[in-house]
Amino acid sequence: MREQKLSYYINKASELNNQSFDQKIRIALLGSFTLNGLAETIQVKCAEKKIQCTTYVGNYNQYNQEILNPTSNLYKFNPEISFLLIDTRTLLMDLFHHSHSVSVEERRKLVDEKINKILSLATKFSQTTKSKLVLANFSIPTFSSYGIFENKTDFGFHRMLNEINTKISDALSNSDSVYVYDFAGFVTKFGEKNIFDYKQFFFGDMKISLDYIPYLASNLMSYVIGYMGISKKCIVLDLDNTLWGGIVGEDGFNGLKLGPEPPGNAFMEFQKVLLSLHQRGIILAINSKNNYDDAIKVIRDHPYMQLREDHFASLKINWNDKVSNMKDIANEINIGLDSIVFFDDDPVNREYMRINLPQVETIELPQDSSEFVNILKDLNEFSVLNITQEDQQRGKMYSEQRKRVELEKSTPDLEGFLKQLDLKISIKKANEFTIPRISQLTLKTNQFNLTTKRYQENDIKKFSQDTNYFIGCAQVEDKFGDNGITGVFIVYKENQKEWFLDTFLLSCRVMGREVERGILSHIINKAKEAGVEKIRAQFVPTSKNKPIEDFLPNCGFKKDADSWVYSIKSSFEIPSCLTVSAE
Structure with missing residues (x-):
């Protein structure tokens, strides 16, 4: 996607002083070179996401001192995310140009020293602050004084940098506080000669061209999206001229452009990338004005379709308007409209969606279908800081969800439907396996x-x-399959007689099945065992959590000033349709 000029962001940033949003973030930028305009661009991009961003820009090439000094302005700023960009020239100093002037042993020793220094800086930073640290890896210049003989050299210039990048990445792969940003990949994508401008370098030690600062900011925003838990969950797709070329109602099954030859290969490649996103946990759905029988035949039977019926959590293939269909999709999948990204080749449909459902991220598509893939790949809307086992299984889970919906429609009442589901709730403790998912649910769950x-x-x-603290999560299974870990509770033991329900949430995937009562019964039973007399809770209303508004009073909690209180003496029964067990 083409970016605005840096001047646009600098001018826009000056207009943000009077704007205030519910979400806020503090971001620190540290570098070994000039980072003009990066802070302003990130501020504007955050504002576009309804996030108020305050930035701290470290002094020129003072990152080492600021990280090592526990009373530095960096730590006084107390960032939530910190980006550290060290360029390859600064890293290697004189050996950037003369790496072959020292022995292989000395080069290996130097590499180990650089790796240890960077890792010790990251460790010191993590010990001093709660901030996430995003450390950029090192670009590998294409030039070598050894020319085509470089790859024949024992531990040469390029190998040195590859080793540094690989070992730092490996050392930090299991860290949940330090992340490695692939700056080398950024340079590869946009080109070394575009990113590094000698004129700007000589003029002001700018090692990233001003023209590409907005693209860098867009990359770094992926971490902000992941940290704030505002990543999108679902891609909704049109069919004709979006998933395949042509119009099935006019061109027929055999006339569609979809296959290994152009122009059908562009649509085939687009589907392959969509499938890869589905496999990592992005929900797919269809919103198409079409004859259902014609369209579903293509999805089920076309030899070059990469996406089949089971890959879609919802299929709205009808002649209804697309805004109504989109609302139905959100209701059926049980997600917010602001969790959806919409792809449609028709500019009229796109504008209609933007006007009526601005919460939906409607993507601007060109007429040239060969550009669809790059537009999809450039989106950072799906960024998360951790991909859990539940994420990887989400596609399968939503396919099973469609079967539940079909059963619910065929059952005359809710009680009968729930009994047929054979719901089993397994309460699990917070441990190294469940903590990433527990955190993820607190970051992403809005409704319940x-x-x-x-x-x-x-x-x-x-x-x-x-x-x-008493922390747990709930794994929910039924006869159609495993929903994964979909519930979380955090209880603070205020004293021997009173507990406070700090956090209680349920994924939208299992809402409306009485699962919340099963989880609450486990908390109440544990409180009884501990001799607790009452559990106190608060409901903090937002624009999205209305579905949980009546949960506390419906479960026997009584209003007490700004809190809700449950007396352990009260009896609490779980619905007969649930089976609850605990580790």
């Missing part, structure tokens, strides 16, 4: 969430190690 408190993995780890 009492307080919408957001917790990073480090927060959950600390709670789990504190005896004053």
